[in-house]
Amino acid sequence: MAENSKPAGRGGGNAPALVVQHSSVSFGPFKALDGVDLKVDTGEMVALIGASGSGKSTLLRTLNGLQVTDPGSGRIEVFGRKVQRDGRLAKGLRYRRRDIGFIFQSFNLVGRLSLFTNALLGCLGRIPSWRGVLGAFPNEDRAHAMAALERVGVAEFAGRRTAKLSGGQMQRAAIARALVQRARMILADEPIASLDPVSARKVMELLQELNARDGLTVIVSLHQVDYAMRYCQRVIALKAGKIVFDGPASALNRSRLIEIYGDEYEDAFWTAEAAQ
Amino acid sequence: MIRTVTACLLVLLLLAPATLAQEASAGRHASAPRTEINFGVLPTESSENLSILWQPFIDDMAKMTGLKVNVLFVADYSSLIEAMRFNRVQVAWFSNKSGLEAVRRANGEVFAKATYPDGAPGYYSILLVPADSPYHTLDDILKCDKTINFGMGDPNSTSGTLAPMAYIFAPRGIDPTECFRNVTNASHEANGLAVANHLLDVATNNTTNLKRLKRTRPEVLNRLRVLWQSPLIQTDPIIWRKDLDQRTKEKVMYFFMTYGRRADSPQELLRQRKVLAELDFGTFLPSSNAHLDPIRRMEIVRDMAEVRADPHLSEAERAARLAALQAKLKSLGAEEHRIIKAKGVDALAGKSNRSRFKAVPWRRLAFTLSIGLIAFALFFWGSASRGPGPKKPVRDRIFDAAVGAVFLALLVWAYVAAEIYKTPALIHNADKMGEYAAGFLHMDWKEGWLYLQQMSVTIQIALWGTFLSILFAIPFGLLSSRNVAPAPVVFVTRRLMDAFRSINELVVGTMFVVTVGLGPFAGVMALALHTTGVLAKLFSEAVEAMDPGPVEGVRATGARPIHEVIWGVIPQVAPLWTSYALYRFETNTRSATILGLIGAGGIGQLLFEQIRSFQYGKTAAILVIIIVAVTLVDMLSQVLRKRLM
Numbered sequence: 006m007a008e009n010s011k012p013a014g015r016g017g018g019n020a021p022a023l024v025v026q027h028s029s030v031s032f033g034p035f036k037a038l039d040g041v042d043l044k045v046d047t048g049e050m051v052a053l054i055g056a057s058g059s060g061k062s063t064l065l066r067t068l069n070g071l072q073v074t075d076p077g078s079g080r081i082e083v084f085g086r087k088v089q090r091d092g093r094l095a096k097g098l099r100y101r102r103r104d105i106g107f108i109f110q111s112f113n114l115v116g117r118l119s120l121f122t123n124a125l126l127g128c129l130g131r132i133p134s135w136r137g138v139l140g141a142f143p144n145e146d147r148a149h150a151m152a153a154l155e156r157v158g159v160a161e162f163a164g165r166r167t168a169k170l171s172g173g174q175m176q177r178a179a180i181a182r183a184l185v186q187r188a189r190m191i192l193a194d195e196p197i198a199s200l201d202p203v204s205a206r207k208v209m210e211l212l213q214e215l216n217a218r219d220g221l222t223v224i225v226s227l228h229q230v231d232y233a234m235r236y237c238q239r240v241i242a243l244k245a246g247k248i249v250f251d252g253p254a255s256a257l258n259r260s261r262l263i264e265i266y267g268d269e270y271e272d273a274f275w276t277a278e279a280a281q
Numbered sequence: 282m283i284r285t286v287t288a289c290l291l292v293l294l295l296l297a298p299a300t301l302a303q304e305a306s307a308g309r310h311a312s313a314p315r316t317e318i319n320f321g322v323l324p325t326e327s328s329e330n331l332s333i334l335w336q337p338f339i340d341d342m343a344k345m346t347g348l349k350v351n352v353l354f355v356a357d358y359s360s361l362i363e364a365m366r367f368n369r370v371q372v373a374w375f376s377n378k379s380g381l382e383a384v385r386r387a388n389g390e391v392f393a394k395a396t397y398p399d400g401a402p403g404y405y406s407i408l409l410v411p412a413d414s415p416y417h418t419l420d421d422i423l424k425c426d427k428t429i430n431f432g433m434g435d436p437n438s439t440s441g442t443l444a445p446m447a448y449i450f451a452p453r454g455i456d457p458t459e460c461f462r463n464v465t466n467a468s469h470e471a472n473g474l475a476v477a478n479h480l481l482d483v484a485t486n487n488t489t490n491l492k493r494l495k496r497t498r499p500e501v502l503n504r505l506r507v508l509w510q511s512p513l514i515q516t517d518p519i520i521w522r523k524d525l526d527q528r529t530k531e532k533v534m535y536f537f538m539t540y541g542r543r544a545d546s547p548q549e550l551l552r553q554r555k556v557l558a559e560l561d562f563g564t565f566l567p568s569s570n571a572h573l574d575p576i577r578r579m580e581i582v583r584d585m586a587e588v589r590a591d592p593h594l595s596e597a598e599r600a601a602r603l604a605a606l607q608a609k610l611k612s613l614g615a616e617e618h619r620i621i622k623a624k625g626v627d628a629l630a631g632k633s634n635r636s637r638f639k640a641v642p643w644r645r646l647a648f649t650l651s652i653g654l655i656a657f658a659l660f661f662w663g664s665a666s667r668g669p670g671p672k673k674p675v676r677d678r679i680f681d682a683a684v685g686a687v688f689l690a691l692l693v694w695a696y697v698a699a700e701i702y703k704t705p706a707l708i709h710n711a712d713k714m715g716e717y718a719a720g721f722l723h724m725d726w727k728e729g730w731l732y733l734q735q736m737s738v739t740i741q742i743a744l745w746g747t748f749l750s751i752l753f754a755i756p757f758g759l760l761s762s763r764n765v766a767p768a769p770v771v772f773v774t775r776r777l778m779d780a781f782r783s784i785n786e787l788v789v790g791t792m793f794v795v796t797v798g799l800g801p802f803a804g805v806m807a808l809a810l811h812t813t814g815v816l817a818k819l820f821s822e823a824v825e826a827m828d829p830g831p832v833e834g835v836r837a838t839g840a841r842p843i844h845e846v847i848w849g850v851i852p853q854v855a856p857l858w859t860s861y862a863l864y865r866f867e868t869n870t871r872s873a874t875i876l877g878l879i880g881a882g883g884i885g886q887l888l889f890e891q892i893r894s895f896q897y898g899k900t901a902a903i904l905v906i907i908i909v910a911v912t913l914v915d916m917l918s919q920v921l922r923k924r925l926m
Contacts, residue, residue: 069837103839113834117852126848130839137844179834186838 020085022047022190022222023068028079029246030063030072037063038074039246045224047084047189050216052233052254053226055243056266061226064243065194068224069105070098084189103130106183106221108193112175116168120159120178123167124150127185146185153181157211173204180211191215193225197232209236230262314528317349321361321373323517337556341540346532358435360791360879362387365522367796372521372533378439380518381573381580391572392530393519393537396563405488406444406511409476412504414483419449419509422483425460432465432472432484433457439576440487441469444511447579451586477504480710487514489561518572519565537565581610645697653690660685720897724905732884732906739883740910742801742876743869746808751862753813758820758858759846765824774817781814786872790879804881808869816865823857824850863918870914874907 025043029036038060045051053061066072067081069088074081076092084104087095095101106127114123128146129137136142154160157177162170167178176196183191193212197205209225213236216223227233233240234254242250242265249265250257320339322331331354343350353370355361358379364370366387374395375383383389396402408422416422422429434441450457457464467475472484473494488510494502519537521530541557541564544550557564588594588602660682666672696702760766761774790807797803832849840848877885884907891900 071833071837099839099841101839102837105837107834107837109830109834111830113830113837115831115834115849115852117855118848126835126840127838129835129841129844129848134841134843137840138847140847182834182838 020082021045022049022084023224024080024082025064025068026080028067028074028081030060030067031075036246038067040078041243041246041248043241043248043251045222047222048216048220049239050213050223050237051225051239051241052237053224053241053243054228054230054233054265057228059243060246061243062194063246065107065192065224065226068192069102069107070094071107099130103186104189106180106186106188106191108176108179108183108191108196110195110198112172112179114167114175114179114182116166118167119164120154120167120170120174121150121163123178124154124163124181124185127153127182130186150181150185153184154178156184157181158207171204172200173207176200176204176208177211180208180215184215188221190222190224193223195226195228198228205232212236230257314526315348315371317351318371318525318529318533319351319353319364319369321353321355321364321370323355323358323361323374323376323379334559338560341553341556342533342536345536345540346529348529348532357879358382358438363791365389365520368522371525371529372519375518375520376439377515377518377573377576378443380520381576383520384570384573388523389520390523391518391520391568391570392534393565394568394572395516395519395565397516398558398561398563400563401516403513403515404440406440406448406514407486407488407491407507408445408449408509409473409484409486409505410482410508411476411479412506414506414508416483416508422508423449423453423455423460425455427460427462429461429482430463430465430480431457431461432467432475432481434472434485435466435468438469438485439514440489440511441472441485442466443576443579443583444514445485446583448511449509451583454586454590456590473505474501477501478710483508515572515575518568534567538567540565578610581606642697645694649690649694652693653686656689657682657686721901721904723898724901725896725898726902728899729902729906732887732903735882735884735887736906736910738801739873739877739885740870740914742804742881742883743808743866743873743914745805746873747812747862747866747869749805749809750812750816750865753809754816754820755858757813757817759824759850761817762821762824764827764829765846765850775821778814778817781810782818783814784811786811786876787879790876790881801882803879804873804876804883807876807881808872811872812865812869816861819861820854820858823854823861827853860922863922867911867915867918870911 021044023043023045025041028038028041030038037058041060041064043064053064055061063072067074067089068083073094074089074092078092080090081088083101086101088098088101089095114120115126118126125142125146127150128142132143132146151160151163154163157180159170159174159177159181162174167175170178179196180191191212196212197208200208209232212223212225215221225237234257237254240250240252240254240257241248242261244265244267250261320342322335332352335352339350339352342348353364355364358376361370361373361375362379362383365373365383373383373389375389380389380391384391397404408419410416410422422431433445446457449455450460465481467484469486469490472481473486473490475481476484491502491505491507521533525533541550541553544553585603585606588599588606591599594602661678664673664678664681757774757778761771761778763771766774786807789810790803793803793806797806827850831853832845835845835849873881873883874885874888877883877887878889884903888900888903888907891897891903
């Protein structure tokens with residue numbers, strides 16, 4: 006299944022953006038990830054598809070160490086540096102995490118803080134600890150946070166309490182947080198699953214723009230295949246914790262998708278099928 | 282805002298240990314000649330009365346000794362003993378029994394004794410019965426048919442407990458807890474009132490208290506009759522700390538021996554005599570630890586009787602112990618100053634409980650068990666699924682029925698211990714309650730301003746107690762949250778918090794009284810410790826119920842764990858934490874009132890003093906102030922809490 010397509014990687018560097026070797030994650034008897042091998046080059050935009058419970062979220066969470074792999078299994082490196090190995094997180098993990106912006110399905114912003122503060126929290130990994138403790142953020146980062154909110158189009162709500170905003174606005178703020186982080190890679194875990202269609206499109210366009218204009222490596226898990234085919238060059242499909250497809254979006258066809266999704270096929274595909 | 286508060290908290294956390302250390306060292310001074318002494322006074326009347334009565338005497342003492350004299354009014358016997366033990370008090374007026382304890386454990390030494398204004402050398406312990414009681418002699422009440430409710434005094438009281446034990450019960454080999462239906466411990470005042478109202482059949486008291494009752498509430502006295510009077514009990518000893526420096530001792534001794542005896546003019550002498558008379562003193566006589574010998578003798582007599590009556594001793598053991606006690610009795614006369622390391626009086630207080638444990642109430646246990654089983658069967662039968670619809674699994678039914686049955690069985694089991702069977706007395710004696718309450722109707726607002734001041738002291742105690750507890754509860758609360766701290770840390774912290782929480786404020790308060798002295802600060806510390814335990818638990822529950830998402834969001838940016846807590850955890854739980862803290866502030870305002878009982882200052886101390894001295898009019902006024910203040914605090918915090926949620 007490992008037909009690694011390599012679109013022209015921009016600013017490739019010497020190490021690939023992401024290397025996953027034989028990684029497994031089990032929850033009790035249930036294998037969420039089962040010996041996954043994966044390589045992503047810098048500047049790629051990759052969609053991760055698969056039925057519910059196929060291991061998309063688990064895979065993304067292992068990439069920045071939010072989820073630990075099973076003991077004795079696998080190795081994960083980001084930009085040539087270790088994130089975890091043999092079920093143990095790397096020592097300087099938090100320095101790795103600075104490079105990886107993570108977008109969650111449920112936004113994971115702090116609801117009682119302002120949108121601005123939430124975006125600003127992106128710089129916590131880079132500034133001295135005491136500044137982070139006392140909230141004495143440098144002016145440079147404040148300006149950066151404002152600019153990031155501007156860029157994702159929610160600057161006018163900067164002073165508002167996050168919990169009072171809409172899902173689309175929150176998700177864009179979460180992306181702003183990743184920008185303030187100065188992340189080189191963005192992992193997005195079903196970023197549009199709880200958004201309305203318009204907001205969903207805006208968020209996907211934003212991710213695409215970050216990939217195209219800023220050269221960020223983007224890995225985005227999606228439930229809807231049509232979005233994956235529309236916005237990403239490369240698609241990776243998971244089924245029962247294993248990679249069952251890895252190739253250009255154009256290579257996906259009806260029979261492949263039935264194979265990937267099984268019973269959920271119609272649910273995930275009808276719009277894409279209509280498009281075809 | 283949160284940041285500023287966090288910064289302040291950090292600074293305060295750093296400062297707190299330093300301040301505490303300073304406070305602790307302030308109390309210790311070597312035996313260089315003193316320029317200042319603390320004089321302790323026993324609780325007999327309300328301390329505002331006491332301070333008016335004692336002030337001229339204290340002023341004279343200061344003038345004639347050239348020392349600065351601070352007077353301390355203590356809420357109960359044990360506090361005074363502890364205060365002397367920790368050198369918070371250097372010279373004090375004790376009762377005989379408490380004096381003996383002060384000599385034993387507080388490094389005290391008797392150097393003088395008081396006489397009564399009429400020159401009488403002592404007072405008498407008495408047994409009181411209602412005026413219309415059928416009992417007329419000791420034999421009437423010592424039939425031991427378990428029909429009599431007997432009121433004993435404070436376990437440390439000479440006339441309330443020790444003298445009756447030594448002169449009545451011990452020589453006859455009678456254990457009061459087995460002889461009477463019920464034996465309770467209370468103050469002389471409470472005992473007197475209880476007998477007058479037929480709530481007790483017999484109670485101990487003393488002639489001094491009777492005189493006072495005659496002054497304050499003669500109508501109560503008319504409803505009482507003295508059934509028995511003890512041999513003379515010596516007047517009260519004046520005790521100093523043995524390690525007081527010689528110069529100071531001489532000054533104090535000179536003062537006590539000349540006061541009211543020798544003065545520059547007859548007018549001055551008369552004035553001094555008057556000051557003493559106000560205090561119910563004649564003059565002072567020199568004395569030594571031998572003053573306490575009769576008390577020691579009482580203790581030994583009592584111990585001997587206990588040994589004789591103890592069914593668990595072998596004959597040989599009994600004889601050996603009796604011989605030892607006999608020897609002690611002899612040595613009393615020989616070496617007057619020797620302090621007997623006899624069994625403490627605490628044993629007496631503990632005795633009643635121990636003897637109650639002896640008999641395992643098998644019948645009650647069996648009854649409880651059978652009730653539980655019957656209830657279980659009924660619940661199980663009742664929860665069976667009947668008719669259409671899904672069937673409830675048998676395992677669930679068994680569990681539900683067991684919970685119900687255990688609850689019911691516990692209620693049955695607790696019925697006797699909680700004396701629920703006394704409920705009819707509530708209706709029976711409602712008129713007495715009314716009579717008691719009638720005393721509250723004539724509110725006495727003469728000292729209203731003082732009450733307001735003391736109420737504000739109480740609120741200030743609650744404020745600081747709550748604030749300190751919040752400071753400590755934040756780290757402890759986080760450390761006892763499973764989703765923040767590792768499991769072993771959570772376990773240890775939680776057990777520590779359980780301990781903080783389960784120890785009553787009064788106990789903690791007494792502990793702090795010996796370290797920081799009597800007064801509001803001890804109250805603050807007591808509240809702080811107890812509330813830390815409560816708030817840490819509430820805080821950790823809030824943390825455990827929070828959404829893990831935002832914390833993960835912060836973690837994913839590469840932040841440190843401390844940042845996760847500050848930016849991910851605290852903003853989420855802040856409203857709930859604030860609400861809990863405000864709620865505890867309300868609770869602490871009430872608790873701070875109770876702390877007056879151990880001399881922690883504030884309105885509570887005034888309240889208990891008024892109750893002890895039958896000043897119901899003033900008690901009522903204080904209660905009104907407390908109710909109004911607590912209500913105001915309550916309303917205020919509710920408004921704040923509503924806005925936060």
